[in-house]
Amino acid sequence: MKARIISTGTELTIGQTVDTNAAWLAQQLAGLGVECSGHAAVPDDQALIHDAITAASREAEIVLISGGLGPTPDDLTRFALADAMGVGMWSDEASLDQIKAFFEQRKREMSEANRVQALFPEGAKPIENTCGTAPGMHARVGDAEVFVMPGVPFEMKQMFDRDVRPALSARTGGGVILQHTLRTFGMPEGEIGEKLADLMKRGRNPTVGTGAADLIISIRLNARGASAEEARGLVEADAAEVRRRMGSFVFGEGDETMADAVAKLLASRRKTVSTAESCTGGLIAKQLTDISGSSAYFVQGVVSYANEAKCRLLGISPGLIASRGAVSPEVAQAMAVSCRHMAGTDFALSATGVAGPTGGTADKPVGLVYVGLADDQGVAVKELRLGDSLSREAIRDRTAKIALNLLRLRLTEHA
Amino acid sequence: MKARIISTGTELTIGQTVDTNAAWLAQQLAGLGVECSGHAAVPDDQALIHDAITAASREAEIVLISGGLGPTPDDLTRFALADAMGVGMWSDEASLDQIKAFFEQRKREMSEANRVQALFPEGAKPIENTCGTAPGMHARVGDAEVFVMPGVPFEMKQMFDRDVRPALSARTGGGVILQHTLRTFGMPEGEIGEKLADLMKRGRNPTVGTGAADLIISIRLNARGASAEEARGLVEADAAEVRRRMGSFVFGEGDETMADAVAKLLASRRKTVSTAESCTGGLIAKQLTDISGSSAYFVQGVVSYANEAKCRLLGISPGLIASRGAVSPEVAQAMAVSCRHMAGTDFALSATGVAGPTGGTADKPVGLVYVGLADDQGVAVKELRLGDSLSREAIRDRTAKIALNLLRLRLTEHA
Numbered sequence: 052m053k054a055r056i057i058s059t060g061t062e063l064t065i066g067q068t069v070d071t072n073a074a075w076l077a078q079q080l081a082g083l084g085v086e087c088s089g090h091a092a093v094p095d096d097q098a099l100i101h102d103a104i105t106a107a108s109r110e111a112e113i114v115l116i117s118g119g120l121g122p123t124p125d126d127l128t129r130f131a132l133a134d135a136m137g138v139g140m141w142s143d144e145a146s147l148d149q150i151k152a153f154f155e156q157r158k159r160e161m162s163e164a165n166r167v168q169a170l171f172p173e174g175a176k177p178i179e180n181t182c183g184t185a186p187g188m189h190a191r192v193g194d195a196e197v198f199v200m201p202g203v204p205f206e207m208k209q210m211f212d213r214d215v216r217p218a219l220s221a222r223t224g225g226g227v228i229l230q231h232t233l234r235t236f237g238m239p240e241g242e243i244g245e246k247l248a249d250l251m252k253r254g255r256n257p258t259v260g261t262g263a264a265d266l267i268i269s270i271r272l273n274a275r276g277a278s279a280e281e282a283r284g285l286v287e288a289d290a291a292e293v294r295r296r297m298g299s300f301v302f303g304e305g306d307e308t309m310a311d312a313v314a315k316l317l318a319s320r321r322k323t324v325s326t327a328e329s330c331t332g333g334l335i336a337k338q339l340t341d342i343s344g345s346s347a348y349f350v351q352g353v354v355s356y357a358n359e360a361k362c363r364l365l366g367i368s369p370g371l372i373a374s375r376g377a378v379s380p381e382v383a384q385a386m387a388v389s390c391r392h393m394a395g396t397d398f399a400l401s402a403t404g405v406a407g408p409t410g411g412t413a414d415k416p417v418g419l420v421y422v423g424l425a426d427d428q429g430v431a432v433k434e435l436r437l438g439d440s441l442s443r444e445a446i447r448d449r450t451a452k453i454a455l456n457l458l459r460l461r462l463t464e465h466a
Numbered sequence: 467m468k469a470r471i472i473s474t475g476t477e478l479t480i481g482q483t484v485d486t487n488a489a490w491l492a493q494q495l496a497g498l499g500v501e502c503s504g505h506a507a508v509p510d511d512q513a514l515i516h517d518a519i520t521a522a523s524r525e526a527e528i529v530l531i532s533g534g535l536g537p538t539p540d541d542l543t544r545f546a547l548a549d550a551m552g553v554g555m556w557s558d559e560a561s562l563d564q565i566k567a568f569f570e571q572r573k574r575e576m577s578e579a580n581r582v583q584a585l586f587p588e589g590a591k592p593i594e595n596t597c598g599t600a601p602g603m604h605a606r607v608g609d610a611e612v613f614v615m616p617g618v619p620f621e622m623k624q625m626f627d628r629d630v631r632p633a634l635s636a637r638t639g640g641g642v643i644l645q646h647t648l649r650t651f652g653m654p655e656g657e658i659g660e661k662l663a664d665l666m667k668r669g670r671n672p673t674v675g676t677g678a679a680d681l682i683i684s685i686r687l688n689a690r691g692a693s694a695e696e697a698r699g700l701v702e703a704d705a706a707e708v709r710r711r712m713g714s715f716v717f718g719e720g721d722e723t724m725a726d727a728v729a730k731l732l733a734s735r736r737k738t739v740s741t742a743e744s745c746t747g748g749l750i751a752k753q754l755t756d757i758s759g760s761s762a763y764f765v766q767g768v769v770s771y772a773n774e775a776k777c778r779l780l781g782i783s784p785g786l787i788a789s790r791g792a793v794s795p796e797v798a799q800a801m802a803v804s805c806r807h808m809a810g811t812d813f814a815l816s817a818t819g820v821a822g823p824t825g826g827t828a829d830k831p832v833g834l835v836y837v838g839l840a841d842d843q844g845v846a847v848k849e850l851r852l853g854d855s856l857s858r859e860a861i862r863d864r865t866a867k868i869a870l871n872l873l874r875l876r877l878t879e880h881a
Contacts, residue, residue, distance in 0.1 A: 065493070065495075066495075067686070069484060069489040070484070074484040077480055087480065089508045090505075093504045099503055106521070230480060232482070241577035241580045251538065258476075260538070262475065262477050271482065273476075328748075331752075332760070333769065336747055336751075336769040336771075337746075337747050339747070341747070341858070341859065345771070346772060350775055351771055351779060352747075353766070355766055356764050357765045360766035406758075410761075440597040445597075
């Protein structure tokens, strides 16, 4: 069974609002084992909404629509649906009573404009709205079953949970899609594609796909089963196989961040960390303390941004900075060693570099960064050449991830 | 001139990722005066991508596509586009050289899989990707001009700004919508609505609307004019009026952050700042150094997370912490004063509080935060009660904004 999602609203098509309704509905469909073959967002335009409903109902058995049920002149979904069904409108007294009751309960006057919210295409069934004035609709267009819900996210979600999900569930009869995501760091996407080529072949169950964002490559598994158990068995078998092939390149699951992964390892091994940052300006400390309970492993950080700050806060010798430059492996090394010593932590991370877009030279271009990791065995420094085409934000973000990944790998070895 | 937007990726149609690319592209189209008559999101399925391209190119003169240009088997946009154009593929040597150079610059091996990224439908022109491996494409399908960009948001944005916007701009040359946003902090949205009621009336040009996100209320002006000049004149007149009514509640324009506003003021007044953070864990320093050139005003920061770190890094007396608690106005005050003194800066900001979700007590609940601002006149401390219904992230974010806003108002007074 296939479904399509339609979101209506000019605020979406001019980009003033990001369409989170479609993503939420898509997640619910996946959980029900219903394949979603596409979303569409259309402006408040009766003809365009009509076109979208007609197209979707030809391609899918289920069409979920949100938005355009309000009382104002730009709320046109009910009329577009009637056009698509080829019918006229009727007014539902029971819905009108509910809308009136909604206002009375809040001691407010119902405006005449709200009467339109009790109008339905002939043959469409009202769906009660338990937390707003706009009732939903359940209708048939050609062979497709169409559900219309309000655009306000929490009203839409309540209506879906209360009425639409049970209706869909009754139609599916148990098929379930389970999603699982493994997050990897350090292996290029092309290489992952080669390593997992057989698993990524089209038509397999589970399907395996990759997606890249800010150096992190996610490997997504989607298993379809007659039952949740069957789907879970399939997804777990594939996840284990992917983990076996990818080894320590896998750092987490779901939406775990690199800092989450490091935090877990530090906490479980009862180790502590401190940070000495220059170009990242506090980002590494911020990420390590994003997590509740971070006081178990994070002791302190310094943002030694100016050269004098490196000397003052970390006791780096001004001579070293003068001879090697603040952006140098020697300074990264000294920052990490001194930071660890002063904080009394098991590990210390340091970063110094040129985050740009200004400040680069031929010798030390934008994107040149040194990250250091000190522990009881000594100190390791890694040179990064992130390139001058990245934004400052991207250079800082990648530096933080690479530094945290160094620590992650060290903690994994220590296991 | 009409446009449609297509986003490809199963991560979108199963709801794992919210489609922010479509919203961003829609904003750019609105800015160019191009009407967007719809978005579509389709899974990684060659036939469905083909259908979407075909449908969009029949309805609109411009089609913007993002995603599906990667090197793995689920990246199918290039082939779907060739199907829609009714042509075969060719390999572009120049693109292949750029992809190879991308890997060489990063001292990494190009995988064989990446060769597919130099394949283009016959008749499609490559668009250089200056910050990733996937070149874009510029092609014609029927009467529509089609642009394909990578799905990674920052690569997509760079490519749009560098190549697609100029191409679209050359085609328009007519009616223009100009957007302008004023960003405010500290006045509730309802109060703003009352203050600007006459400007916010429906049917006015410019339209004036508000939107709230994370304590910042944006006032958006959209002016429509026959020319860019006419639209600019309208928008500037309204912006001036809004600024007059809102006074120092307006801190910036466009997508300026609170840190941007503070950075500008510090730089123009040649003042310096340092930070001493506990609950925000480096977030304030991170925000102040998000901006290129921040070394002009940011000297150093400390993240004194553990109590010992507050004593060690800032010389706070252990007795003060024992008697008042680490989360107290006295400790916030001492942190700011000591930080300013040690760093030798004009200003110092401090923050100490309970970011939660754990660690709250009846006396010091989650959301209780003290922020301090020290300058040559002394030190001011503000108590925040942000409530325990906010996430840790929101409590930290709001704390940082409120601290920076204190400094902004102080800098404005000093003018």
